Amino acid sequence: MSTLTETTFKRIADIARRRWGLSLGERKMQLVANRLTSHLRKAGGGEIEDYVLRLERNPTEEDMLVLFDILSTNVTSFFRDPAHFAFLERELYAGLAKGTLALPGKRLRIWSAACSIGAEPYSLAMQVLELLPSSLGYDVKILATDLSNKALTGCREGVYTETQLTGLSPERRARFLKKVDPPKGATGTATHTPMWRVTDEVRRIVEVRRQNLVEPYTGLGPFDVIFLRNVMIYFDRDTRREVVMHMHGVMRPGSILAVGSAETLSGLDVPLRGAAPGMYLR
Numbered sequence: 076m077s078t079l080t081e082t083t084f085k086r087i088a089d090i091a092r093r094r095w096g097l098s099l100g101e102r103k104m105q106l107v108a109n110r111l112t113s114h115l116r117k118a119g120g121g122e123i124e125d126y127v128l129r130l131e132r133n134p135t136e137e138d139m140l141v142l143f144d145i146l147s148t149n150v151t152s153f154f155r156d157p158a159h160f161a162f163l164e165r166e167l168y169a170g171l172a173k174g175t176l177a178l179p180g181k182r183l184r185i186w187s188a189a190c191s192i193g194a195e196p197y198s199l200a201m202q203v204l205e206l207l208p209s210s211l212g213y214d215v216k217i218l219a220t221d222l223s224n225k226a227l228t229g230c231r232e233g234v235y236t237e238t239q240l241t242g243l244s245p246e247r248r249a250r251f252l253k254k255v256d257p258p259k260g261a262t263g264t265a266t267h268t269p270m271w272r273v274t275d276e277v278r279r280i281v282e283v284r285r286q287n288l289v290e291p292y293t294g295l296g297p298f299d300v301i302f303l304r305n306v307m308i309y310f311d312r313d314t315r316r317e318v319v320m321h322m323h324g325v326m327r328p329g330s331i332l333a334v335g336s337a338e339t340l341s342g343l344d345v346p347l348r349g350a351a352p353g354m355y356l357r
C-alpha cells in the first residue's frame with residue numbers, strides 16, 4: 076500500500092475545503108495518512124493515489140461522506156462548556172418561566188448545528204425539560220444537524236456508554252436515560268459494556284437531519300438559539316465569516332448564538348454582539 080505524498084495530501088485538502096469548508100493544515104497530514112491507510116485496509120486494500128483519483132473524477136455522494144468521516148472529528152460531551160447552558164438558564168429560561176420574557180407564537184426553536192453524536196442537542200433538550208414549565212404551553216423543537224454519517228447515526232440512536240455520559244449529573248441520568256440491553260458481541264453473546272438510551276421524553280423534541288454548514292440553509296429557521304460550537308475551528312477565516320452570516324440569516328432578532336470556548340467571532344465583522352464569553356446576540 077502506498078504512502079500519502081505531500082501533493083496527494085494537498086489534493087485531498089482541496090476537496091475538503093471546496094466541499095465542506097474544512098481547512099486541513101500540514102499538521103494534519105500524518106493523521107490523514109493513518110486514517111486513509113486504515114480505511115483502505117478495511118476496504119480490502121488499494122493505493123491511496125487510485126482512491127484520490129476516484130474521488131476527484133467520479134465520486135458518489137456516499138464516497139464523499141466516507142471521506143468526510145475519515146477527515147473529521149466528532150469529539151463531544153454532555154453539557155460541554157457548562158457556562159453556555161448557565162447563560163441560557165439566566166438569560167432565557169428564567170425570563171420565560173417568570174413571564175418577563177415571551178417568544179413570538181409561544182414557539183422555542185433551537186438549532187444544534189454540528190451536533191455530532193447527539194450529546195449537545197440532547198443536553199439542550201434536557202435543559203428545556205428542566206427549566207421551561209410545561210404549563211406555559213411552549214411548542215419546543217430542537218433541530219440537530221451534522222454532515223457525518225457516523226454522527227447522524229449516533230445522534231438518531233441516542234445510545235451511549237458510561238464514558239460518553241461523563242458530565243451528566245446522577246439526577247439527569249436518572250430522569251433522562253434508561254439502561255438498555257448491551258449489544259451482542261461477535262460471538263452472539265452480550266458484551267458487558269452498559270449502554271444508556273436517551274428517553275422518549277427527550278428524543279421527542281429533537282429532530283435529526285443532515286446539513287452541510289457551507290451549503291444554503293433552505294427551509295431552516297428562524298431560531299431563538301443556535302449552538303455552533305467546536306466546528307469553526309476546522310474552517311478558515313473566510314468560511315467562518317460566511318457560515319456565521321448564514322446563521323445570522325436564520326436567527327430571530329434578539330436570539331442567541333453560542334460558539335465553542337476556543338472560538339470567537341472577533342475580527343469577523345459580523346452583525347452580532349458579544350454578551351458573554353462565546354455567547355452572541357443578534
Ligand SMILES: C[S@@+](CC[C@H](N)C(=O)[O-])C[C@H]1O[C@@H](n2cnc3c(N)ncnc32)[C@H](O)[C@@H]1O
Nearest residue numbers: 095149150151189191222223287288304305306
Ligand atoms: C468536534 S464536533 C463538535 C460537536 C458539538 N458541537 C460539540 O461542541 O460538542 C464537530 C462536528 O462538526 C461536524 N462538521 C464539520 N464540518 C461540517 C460541515 N461542513 N457541515 C456540517 N457539519 C460539519 C463534524 O461532523 C463533527 O460532528
